[in-house]
Amino acid sequence: MKAPVRVAVTGAAGQIGYALLFRIAAGDMLGKDQPVILHLLEITPALDALKGVVMELNDCAFPLLADVVATDDANVAFKDVDYALLVGARPRGAGMERKDLLEANGKIFGPQGKALNDHAKRDVKVLVVGNPANTNALIAQQSAPDLDPKCFTAMVRLDHNRAMSQLAEKTGKHNTDIKKMIIWGNHSSTQYPDIHHATVDGTAATDLVDQAWYESDFIPTVQQRGAAIIKARGASSAASAASAAIDHMRSWALGTDEGNWVSMGIPSDGSYGIEPGVIYGYPVTCKDGKYAIVQGLEINDFSRARMDATEQELREERSAVEGLFAK
Numbered sequence: 001m002k003a004p005v006r007v008a009v010t011g012a013a014g015q016i017g018y019a020l021l022f023r024i025a026a027g028d029m030l031g032k033d034q035p036v037i038l039h040l041l042e043i044t045p046a047l048d049a050l051k052g053v054v055m056e057l058n059d060c061a062f063p064l065l066a067d068v069v070a071t072d073d074a075n076v077a078f079k080d081v082d083y084a085l086l087v088g089a090r091p092r093g094a095g096m097e098r099k100d101l102l103e104a105n106g107k108i109f110g111p112q113g114k115a116l117n118d119h120a121k122r123d124v125k126v127l128v129v130g131n132p133a134n135t136n137a138l139i140a141q142q143s144a145p146d147l148d149p150k151c152f153t154a155m156v157r158l159d160h161n162r163a164m165s166q167l168a169e170k171t172g173k174h175n176t177d178i179k180k181m182i183i184w185g186n187h188s189s190t191q192y193p194d195i196h197h198a199t200v201d202g203t204a205a206t207d208l209v210d211q212a213w214y215e216s217d218f219i220p221t222v223q224q225r226g227a228a229i230i231k232a233r234g235a236s237s238a239a240s241a242a243s244a245a246i247d248h249m250r251s252w253a254l255g256t257d258e259g260n261w262v263s264m265g266i267p268s269d270g271s272y273g274i275e276p277g278v279i280y281g282y283p284v285t286c287k288d289g290k291y292a293i294v295q296g297l298e299i300n301d302f303s304r305a306r307m308d309a310t311e312q313e314l315r316e317e318r319s320a321v322e323g324l325f326a327k
């Protein structure tokens with residue numbers, strides 16, 4: 001049996017937390033041979049609710065769950081952690097854009113970035129889920145000067161999965177037939193779901209669907225899917241968000257499949273002409289616990305305009321939060 005690894009989850013008593021913890025403890029994220037110690041962070045008023053979640057985790061008698069730490073202190077929650085899923089943040093309501101949450105949520109991520117800087121393992125893998133995820137990840141990263149910026153990522157995997165599901169439905173195929181989907185940019189309504197490199201059961205996706213459907217149906221459906229779920233459910237996505245978080249971390253830790261890639265929000269290194277530093281959705285392959293941007297893809301004018309628009313939004317969000325980077 002492997003030695004246990006430490007996995008921090010913030011907002012552990014929230015909706016996504018409730019859909020996430022039990023799957024991590026069951027081995028869905030890091031494998032059925034990897035014991036985990038869960039470190040659960042909540043705000044003080046939610047500690048009673050968190051106690052109930054811990055009771056339920058214990059009641060599952062998971063073979064892989066080695067221990068649980070439940071706390072309202074980020075310094076305790078991030079002590080020696082190998083993985084950190086930063087979920088704890090307010091969700092948006094109907095009629096809001098995710099960036100409207102920056103004021104309420106941005107201030108959470110400076111102190112948490114600093115606590116990760118001071119206490120986490122030096123190769124910690126951080127996934128920010130709390131919205132607006134890309135810019136919150138930037139705040140955390142900028143507040144952790146002693147950690148490699150590559151430790152910090154934001155979730156666009158839910159968008160990636162949504163895009164695969166839409167394309168599968170349209171072409172009458174299964175999700176598993178879709179390869180090489182891309183979500184470029186921000187987890188927001190400017191994100192650019194790009195099918196120019198995608199294949200469906202080995203055939204180029206662009207040969208199977210027409211431009212009108214791509215432009216006027218597929219792209220807006222994927223961009224607006226979060227809002228559509230809020231409208232239908234009266235609450236933001238939770239189980240699908242938790243599932244995407246599991247997928248993101250599993251790909252990063254255990255690797256991507258040969259001949260395929262996934263989308264991750266990562267600090268831009270300037271690839272594809274994107275402003276260095278902003279946390280931008282890119283196609284990546286993962287191996288040995290590291291991700292690498294897929295290079296050399298041909299970008300046409302249609303894609304370029306959309307990649308630039310979502311980059312512009314990320315630059316604007318960055319300008320709005322520079323005061324929130326913790327020293």
Ligand SMILES: NC(=O)c1ccc[n+]([C@@H]2O[C@H](COP(=O)([O-])OP(=O)(O)OC[C@H]3O[C@@H](n4cnc5c(N)ncnc54)[C@H](O)[C@@H]3O)[C@@H](O)[C@H]2O)c1
Pocket residue numbers: 010011012013014015016017041042043046087088089090091092108128129130131132133155156158159187236237238241
């Ligand atoms: N990136 C994505 O694809 C994606 C998808 C779905 C939801 N989200 C976002 O995830 C976040 C959480 O959603 P939810 O539905 O679980 O919300 P929720 O309100 O059900 O739960 C959030 C939890 O976070 C806790 N919390 C608040 N501040 C905290 C802090 N400083 N430290 C620790 N915990 C804190 C709250 O007490 C609450 O229990 C929201 O911002 C939502 O918009 C992102």
Ligand SMILES: O=C(O)C[C@H](O)C(=O)O
Pocket residue numbers: 091092098131158225226227229236237241
């Ligand atoms: O849309 C939201 O606010 C929640 C989440 O980011 C989603 O995409 O479902």
